[in-house]
Amino acid sequence: MASGNAIRGSRVGAGPMGEAERGESAPRTRISFWCSNGHETQPSFAGDAQVPDTWDCPRCGFPAGKDRDSPPDPPRTEPYKTHLAYVRERRSDADGEAILAEALAKLRGEI
Template identity: 75%
Template sequence: MAGGNAIRGSRVGAGPMGEAERGDAAPRIVQSYWCANGHETRPSFADEQGVAAPETWDCPRCGFPAGQDQANPPAPPKVEPYKTHLAYVKERRSDTDGQAILDEALQQLRDRGLIR
């Protein structure tokens, strides 16, 4: 059985007091943003002097960046496929460089007598 001292059905900050007890809400501005898929997002920001809303905002529906110009939304980011270690090595070295490194390594093994 629960203790008899609990206040049931309420929580901290709850009640009909509203604005009178909590104070006035900060002034807000609502800014529209559009993504490449045409989704509109309308976050609200504090209306402070000298502080502007950000140029871009992430679309909560698709995750693409959204801009303030509906006719020219930002382009979606390019997704590059996963590259293997070999792909990165091939970007840094030409085939002739790779062949020279391989020949040098094979010669060292031959000098040690590990291969013929």
């Protein structure tokens, strides 16, 4: 007994599709980019698109440039800093002592 679903087993885009039914493809350009690890990437761009100067390498994530002999330098990563390290950058030890003395005076009820 049929389930009553007339288009069972088909999906959008299914069926014989050829160049005649889709139309012509847009002209494409493949550009080579190289990262500092020597990986080559060849993304495809539309013929009239503006090609960027750098492209992210899909293998290592470093920036890649069009010049094979001088690829862009990898990004410099900052080491992880704690909240206390950021506070110490903003305040001197004398400032910290003054703030601590003021907070202790408030707790003791002196202010």
